[in-house]
Amino acid sequence: MASVPLDTRSFARQEDLHLITGQGQFTADQYYPNMLHMAVIRSVHAHAKILSMDLTAVKAAPGVKLVLNHQDLASQGAKDLPHAVTLTSITGEPQQINKMPVLAKDRVHFVGQPMAFVIAETALQAQDACELAQIEFEVLQACADVTTTLASDAPILHESMSSNVSCVFSSGDKASVEKAFAAAKHVSEVRVNSQRLIGFPMEPRAVVAKYDPSSQKTRIHTPSQGLLSIQGYLSQCTGLSPEQMEIVTQDVGGSFGLRTAAYSEHVGVVIGSRLLHQAVKWVGTRSEVFLSDWHGRALSLKGSMALDERGQILAIRFDDQVDVGAYNCYMSSFIGSRNLSITMGGVYNVPALYMQSTIVYTNTVPTSAYRGAGRPDIAYAIERLIDFAAHEHGFDPLEIRRKNFIAVKDFPYKTAIGTQYDACDFNLVLDRALALSDYAGFHARRARSVSKGQLRGIGLSTYLEASGAGNVQKDQVDGQFTADRILVISGVTGASGQGHETSFAKIVDNELGLSSQFVKYQAGVHGLALIGNGTGGSRTLYGAGSAIKNLCARIREQLALVLAARWSCDVTDVTYQGGGWCRQGQDATRMPTAEVLASLSDAELQGLSGMGEAQSGATYPNGCHVAEIEIDPQTGEVQILNYVCVDELGTVISPQLVQGQVHGGVIQGFGQAFCEQVVYDEQGQLLSGSLMDYALPRSGDMPVIRNETVEVHTSLNLLGAKGVGESGCTGSLPALANAVMSALRPFGIDRMDMPFTPMKIWTALQTAQAK
Amino acid sequence: MKIALTINNTPQSFEVEARTLLVDLLRDHCHLTGTHVGCDTSQCGCCTVLKDGVSIKACTTLAVQADASSITTIEGLGQNGLHPVQVAFAQCHALQCGFCTPGMIMSSVDLLHKNANPTDEEIMQALEGNLCRCTGYVNIVAAVKVAAAQMRAGA
Numbered sequence: 066m067a068s069v070p071l072d073t074r075s076f077a078r079q080e081d082l083h084l085i086t087g088q089g090q091f092t093a094d095q096y097y098p099n100m101l102h103m104a105v106i107r108s109v110h111a112h113a114k115i116l117s118m119d120l121t122a123v124k125a126a127p128g129v130k131l132v133l134n135h136q137d138l139a140s141q142g143a144k145d146l147p148h149a150v151t152l153t154s155i156t157g158e159p160q161q162i163n164k165m166p167v168l169a170k171d172r173v174h175f176v177g178q179p180m181a182f183v184i185a186e187t188a189l190q191a192q193d194a195c196e197l198a199q200i201e202f203e204v205l206q207a208c209a210d211v212t213t214t215l216a217s218d219a220p221i222l223h224e225s226m227s228s229n230v231s232c233v234f235s236s237g238d239k240a241s242v243e244k245a246f247a248a249a250k251h252v253s254e255v256r257v258n259s260q261r262l263i264g265f266p267m268e269p270r271a272v273v274a275k276y277d278p279s280s281q282k283t284r285i286h287t288p289s290q291g292l293l294s295i296q297g298y299l300s301q302c303t304g305l306s307p308e309q310m311e312i313v314t315q316d317v318g319g320s321f322g323l324r325t326a327a328y329s330e331h332v333g334v335v336i337g338s339r340l341l342h343q344a345v346k347w348v349g350t351r352s353e354v355f356l357s358d359w360h361g362r363a364l365s366l367k368g369s370m371a372l373d374e375r376g377q378i379l380a381i382r383f384d385d386q387v388d389v390g391a392y393n394c395y396m397s398s399f400i401g402s403r404n405l406s407i408t409m410g411g412v413y414n415v416p417a418l419y420m421q422s423t424i425v426y427t428n429t430v431p432t433s434a435y436r437g438a439g440r441p442d443i444a445y446a447i448e449r450l451i452d453f454a455a456h457e458h459g460f461d462p463l464e465i466r467r468k469n470f471i472a473v474k475d476f477p478y479k480t481a482i483g484t485q486y487d488a489c490d491f492n493l494v495l496d497r498a499l500a501l502s503d504y505a506g507f508h509a510r511r512a513r514s515v516s517k518g519q520l521r522g523i524g525l526s527t528y529l530e531a532s533g534a535g536n537v538q539k540d541q542v543d544g545q546f547t548a549d550r551i552l553v554i555s556g557v558t559g560a561s562g563q564g565h566e567t568s569f570a571k572i573v574d575n576e577l578g579l580s581s582q583f584v585k586y587q588a589g590v591h592g593l594a595l596i597g598n599g600t601g602g603s604r605t606l607y608g609a610g611s612a613i614k615n616l617c618a619r620i621r622e623q624l625a626l627v628l629a630a631r632w633s634c635d636v637t638d639v640t641y642q643g644g645g646w647c648r649q650g651q652d653a654t655r656m657p658t659a660e661v662l663a664s665l666s667d668a669e670l671q672g673l674s675g676m677g678e679a680q681s682g683a684t685y686p687n688g689c690h691v692a693e694i695e696i697d698p699q700t701g702e703v704q705i706l707n708y709v710c711v712d713e714l715g716t717v718i719s720p721q722l723v724q725g726q727v728h729g730g731v732i733q734g735f736g737q738a739f740c741e742q743v744v745y746d747e748q749g750q751l752l753s754g755s756l757m758d759y760a761l762p763r764s765g766d767m768p769v770i771r772n773e774t775v776e777v778h779t780s781l782n783l784l785g786a787k788g789v790g791e792s793g794c795t796g797s798l799p800a801l802a803n804a805v806m807s808a809l810r811p812f813g814i815d816r817m818d819m820p821f822t823p824m825k826i827w828t829a830l831q832t833a834q835a836k
Numbered sequence: 837m838k839i840a841l842t843i844n845n846t847p848q849s850f851e852v853e854a855r856t857l858l859v860d861l862l863r864d865h866c867h868l869t870g871t872h873v874g875c876d877t878s879q880c881g882c883c884t885v886l887k888d889g890v891s892i893k894a895c896t897t898l899a900v901q902a903d904a905s906s907i908t909t910i911e912g913l914g915q916n917g918l919h920p921v922q923v924a925f926a927q928c929h930a931l932q933c934g935f936c937t938p939g940m941i942m943s944s945v946d947l948l949h950k951n952a953n954p955t956d957e958e959i960m961q962a963l964e965g966n967l968c969r970c971t972g973y974v975n976i977v978a979a980v981k982v983a984a985a986q987m988r989a990g991a
Binding site: 076348 | 855863864867868869870871872873874875876877879880882909910911913914918922923925926927928929931932933934936937938941956957960961963964966968969970971972973974975976977
């Protein structure tokens with residue numbers, strides 16, 4: 066086969082060359098001489114007392130260098146795993162918090178919970194040795210789901226507590242909502258589950274630590290979403306100060322919210338390496354990832370809507386149940402409270418809003434953020450609720466939406482819960498999506514499907530979400546020019562497939578006229594006192610990206626001063642436009658920035674280096690997705706016939722990358738809608754613990770995704786951009802679900818939960834037809 | 837056990853345990869880390885390599901089963917430049933995090949070797965054993981079509 070000569074100019078991204086040639090540097094690709102390997106002894110029970118744990122045989126096994134239990138960790142200064150948020154409950158009391166111990170102490174609370182670390186010369190020796198542990202358990206009754214854990218006779222999971230409720234949280238005005246419901250002509254109520262999912266980045270979780278006795282620093286290779294978050298969390302649970310750690314993140318094989326935090330295994334390799342003065346590596350098997358990566362979603366949302374006789378929404382109320390799993394880890398409480406409440410009115414003008422969520426423990430893997438982290442879930446619930454209400458009370462699903470949209474003239478709009486949306490145009494996106502999907506032609510297409518014995522449905526969602534406000538006040542970047550005139554930008558945020566470097570280079574090109582081969586981005590560089598947010602909440606492009614825009618403005622100011630001195634003119638006479646420089650009214654041609662840089666002395670070049678920063682809060686991406694499907698009533702199988710997304714994302718910097726993000730989000734929505742589901746049995750054993758039982762979307766599941774963007778300017782950040790990373794998920798869940806319900810509604814089926822498996826649909830059709 | 841095989845056109849011999857997996861031989865002994873382990877159970881396809889020109893999953897192949905064979909990994913695919921499938925993946929934005937990409941490319945190369953002009957459906961079916969969590973597959977299918985056209989034009 067003739068090879069193609071190396072020319073990367075046509076590539077979509079600067080990141081791609083090393084990834085398509087096998088030169089990627091993922092954490093498991095890190096090898097050190099004499100590196101040791103760690104394996105983890107995990108609980109096989111969901112809820113049990115540990116009566117005894119005899120690790121003598123493990124320690125004596127061939128190749129074993131070190132075995133650590135919870136006492137060993139405590140003596141090395143390790144602490145429990147952090148949680149990110151403590152809520153205030155409805156009674157005014159602080160939320161009850163039960164942090165996860167790095168290794169189980171006297172009880173285990175979920176299958177897969179780490180109980181001991183074993184470090185040996187080879188990975189196989191470490192795994193073999195784990196088998197020799199002698200552990201005596203007193204098995205306790207498990208609560209594997211929310212209903213069981215809330216039952217009056219449920220066993221109490223955490224001994225310090227009197228129930229399994231961590232917090233009851235509320236937001237909004239209960240009295241005004243109750244008043245609106247009392248006066249309403251129509252009321253509809255739907256409970257929908259956003260089932261527990263596995264985030265499933267393709268790169269299994271891994272960590273390598275190497276302690277250097279001379280500097281007393283530990284180098285930690287790990288996937289992350291940005292330096293500061295993982296460093297802060299690692300510092301909290303390892304007992305090391307941030308200065309004692311050097312975090313190295315190179316390529317990251319997907320994150321989806323799972324990589325901001327430190328896990329037990331991080332602590333094991335860090336402490337192991339310090340004790341043994343050798344590098345230690347842990348690479349999770351996929352089974353371990355199923356059993357121990359934080360799970361996502363696990364929310365149950367009961368929504369009620371009050372309407373007047375014309376279909377005007379008077380109030381929306383939610384009563385939510387949030388399963389945080391066995392412990393409070395990282396973001397779970399934030400998802401089940403703030404993220405479910407801040408956009409709970411969606412795109413609609415709703416005078417009264419109130420929500421309450423009951424946050425509970427179960428004997429399952431702790432939950433945390435997964436793509437969207439509560440925002441897809443609430444958008445899903447609202448959009449199912451409005452469809453349900455429309456059909457229940459005889460309104461057209463399209464018209465009821467238009468009637469209740471927040472009007473363009475009402476922006477900036479403050480919701481009844483206090484969130485302020487800055488600028489949106491919901492009819493604009495809806496109209497475009499209806500045109501692209503030929504919504505008007507659906508009835509004719511449905512008739513054709515029916516004539517072939519197929520069921521056909523169309524579903525739409527008009528969604529809105531709040532992309533991340535960030536937990537750090539500012540995003541800062543550092544820019545330094547190398548002697549080769551390459552602008553090297555360093556920042557906190559780290560990519561895991563989003564293409565940060567390509568988008569950042571595009572911003573520099575737009576702002577300085579410096580093409581991408583002159584721009585490099587590096588995440589998490591030590592020795593630079595930068596603050597900023599990691600990748601998360603879809604905010605890197607407008608967060609760190611705005612800081613880069615600010616950096617470019619500063620570089621332009623400096624360049625103007627240098628050129629003014631050289632040209633002996635006033636700095637105000639130096640103009641920059643379209644990537645080139647000239648003296649106002651004097652030069653016929655402009656000097657490209659690259660040429661200006663080439664002409665600078667080393668000292669002048671040094672003078673351009675510096676910091677850029679920006680403060681950027683949440684944005685409000687929104688859009689309309691339309692799904693059209695066919696169901697084969699003989700099998701219950703669903704086929705996606707057409708999928709259209711029109712997303713309103715503000716200024717788009719890299720259209721191809723935006724399309725990629727939307728595709729990825731939509732297919733993850735498809736996964737939740739049709740195939741993915743974590744299943745525990747009553748004893749808390751994970752039944753969906755491998756890819757044979759947990760179905761991920763495959764090629765061909767969504768053959769076509771047509772997407773377009775429209776722009777409504779936002780002034781919430783320097784770039785005018787809105788977040789895109791999670792919007793695909795948020796728009797697709799309700800569109801796909803509403804399409805399924807549209808196909809089934811003629812059979813009187815109007816309530817069903819995801820995943821819409823062939824079995825579930827077929828069974829529902831059989832039951833409906835038997836009536 | 838002693839085995840002798842050709843890896844990326846270089847004949848090599850190794851002393852391995854009977855239980856050593858081909859993927860561990862490639863990664864741990866040869867430091868060919870472009871072949872990734874995504875699931876250990878042959879469902880995700882990240883570890884796909886070519887054995888005597890045919891795609892196999894290296895995580896469920898014993899090293900001894902590769903004795904006397906010729907193995908091609910992602911690193912050996914474009915030894916004098918890039919393979920058209922590699923180029924098409926980068927052009928079509930068919931990768932995001934890149935973890936599944938080597939396996940996805942090797943499966944695509946195998947498909948195009950057997951079928952120079954596959955339909956969308958044939959591509960989707962051929963890649964069913966390769967999971968991608970980032971892209972939604974739409975651009976991957978497009979990339980394989982582009983590569984197929986380029987390879988036919990260049991053949």
